[in-house]
Amino acid sequence: MTTTTTKTTTTTTKQPETLARNPRACFSVAAYAKAVVVGLVGGGAAVDAGLTAAELAAIEASLGFSFPPDLRALLAEALPISPGFPNWRSPSSSLLLLLRRPLADLLLRADRARETLDRAPILVPIYRRYYVPASPALAGNPVFHVRAGEVRVAAVDIADFFARWGSGAVVAAAAAAWGGKREEARRVEVWTEMAEEEAGTCGRGEAARAVERGLVEMGARLREAGWGRRRCGR
Numbered sequence: 001m002t003t004t005t006t007k008t009t010t011t012t013t014k015q016p017e018t019l020a021r022n023p024r025a026c027f028s029v030a031a032y033a034k035a036v037v038v039g040l041v042g043g044g045a046a047v048d049a050g051l052t053a054a055e056l057a058a059i060e061a062s063l064g065f066s067f068p069p070d071l072r073a074l075l076a077e078a079l080p081i082s083p084g085f086p087n088w089r090s091p092s093s094s095l096l097l098l099l100r101r102p103l104a105d106l107l108l109r110a111d112r113a114r115e116t117l118d119r120a121p122i123l124v125p126i127y128r129r130y131y132v133p134a135s136p137a138l139a140g141n142p143v144f145h146v147r148a149g150e151v152r153v154a155a156v157d158i159a160d161f162f163a164r165w166g167s168g169a170v171v172a173a174a175a176a177a178w179g180g181k182r183e184e185a186r187r188v189e190v191w192t193e194m195a196e197e198e199a200g201t202c203g204r205g206e207a208a209r210a211v212e213r214g215l216v217e218m219g220a221r222l223r224e225a226g227w228g229r230r231r232c233g234r
Contacts, residue, residue: 029139033073036159040080043166047078051088062092063099065122070139070158071132084128098125102146120190130154130161133188142185144195151194156185 041047051059056076060066067075079088086098102123107114123131129147143161145154155161185192 029069029073030077032070032139032159033077036074036162037078039159039162039166040078043162045080045082045085045166048081050076050078052076055089059088059092059095063095065099065124065134066137067124068132068134068137068139068141070141071124071126074158080127086125086127099123101125101129102131102144105146106149106151108149116190121188123191126158126161127165132158133191136186136188138186140186142188142192144188144191150198151191152198153185153192153195156183 037047053076056067056072075088081087086095088095099122103117103120106117121133121135123144123146124134125131126143129145131144131146133141133144140157142153142157143155145152155164
């Protein structure tokens with residue numbers, strides 16, 4: 001009797017390698033906003049219910065700007081209502097004054113700089129005289145402090161600013177939400193140049209030079225009109 005043996009061959013299909021996940025490849029503004037709110041509340045800020053999509057759209061339509069994604073997500077999550085925070089449920093006329101204040105501060109000192117300042121992105125108030133530019137329309141825009149004609153970079157982004165404002169707990173929470181933290185503030189047309197000029201950074205930009213020329217010319221006109229040097233000094 002002949003016995004036939006059948007050999008079975010098993011073929012293993014090699015699976016493609018799984019690419020390592022980049023934690024920064026998918027930025028969740030919702031998680032980012034929740035982390036910032038946790039930090040705000042931990043720092044003692046009072047918050048109200050967030051703005052609805054309809055409220056956000058109405059504000060943008062009436063005031064002529066679009067909230068950057070991270071600020072939009074934050075305001076939708078919760079509305080800070082402690083003293084110093086803009087009340088986005090105020091009448092449009094009150095909000096318009098807040099939007100105009102940064103340029104008004106500068107134009108008090110430099111009316112001849114209007115052409116340069118017209119190129120500057122709108123600064124959206126986030127707390128007292130601290131603002132985040134509405135453009136570029138990206139999360140992570142720097143926070144600027146504008147007062148009495150002086151501009152400086154206050155923080156690399158909203159999370160960094162509120163970490164400085166509050167207890168600091170938001171730093172770890174926000175970093176965990178999007179996998180990292182910017183080391184250097186994003187450059188924003190006009191505002192970054194002016195902040196660098198105030199800080200004495202090397203390399204004067206054209207925007208800063210234009211504003212400086214405006215200040216010099218305005219000072220000369222005031223002195224010609226009889227104002228003393230101390231009253232119109234820079």
